[in-house]
Amino acid sequence: MKHVSKLLYLLVLGMGSFWGCSTPEGFKSPEDPLDAGREFIRALLDGDYEKGSLYVLNDPEDQEIFKRYERYMKKQPKKELLNLKSASIIINTMENQGDSISIINFSNSHSMKPMDLKVVKENGEWKIDLSYTFSGNLPLE
Numbered sequence: 001m002k003h004v005s006k007l008l009y010l011l012v013l014g015m016g017s018f019w020g021c022s023t024p025e026g027f028k029s030p031e032d033p034l035d036a037g038r039e040f041i042r043a044l045l046d047g048d049y050e051k052g053s054l055y056v057l058n059d060p061e062d063q064e065i066f067k068r069y070e071r072y073m074k075k076q077p078k079k080e081l082l083n084l085k086s087a088s089i090i091i092n093t094m095e096n097q098g099d100s101i102s103i104i105n106f107s108n109s110h111s112m113k114p115m116d117l118k119v120v121k122e123n124g125e126w127k128i129d130l131s132y133t134f135s136g137n138l139p140l141e
Contacts (some may be wrong), residue, residue, distance in 0.1 A: 037091075037106070038089055043068075047085060056127060057120065057128065057130070092107045101121075102119045103116055103117070106121070115133065
């Protein structure tokens with residue numbers, strides 16, 4: 001019986017470590033659309049695409065747009081990436097469209113280009129709808 005309880009303990013401990021490593025350091029589930037938007041934008045500015053991907057809708061189109069964006073950004077000059085990493089997020093406006101959709105207009109202190117970010121509540125979690133935000137705006141590869 002002792003061996004079974006030790007084995008069960010090790011199994012649970014190992015599973016906890018495995019699950020704990022599956023999310024990047026610093027990821028937290030957003031409490032509201034503004035929190036989701038800021039965390040997503042910060043992850044992209046920092047080049048933390050693993051963390052950023054966790055905020056994106058689990059939809060094939062949105063996932064593909066995110067992958068295209070990541071590939072594009074990884075080809076940018078290091079100086080540009082460093083400038084983005086040191087940039088601040090500027091929230092220009094936020095419009096709630098009901099209780100499960102918000103549009104955040106933002107820019108960053110490096111490019112100062114205003115963009116809209118659609119945040120939706122899916123299965124009780126706030127996620128980024130990239131098909132709204134980036135479609136048509138990404139360079140073709």
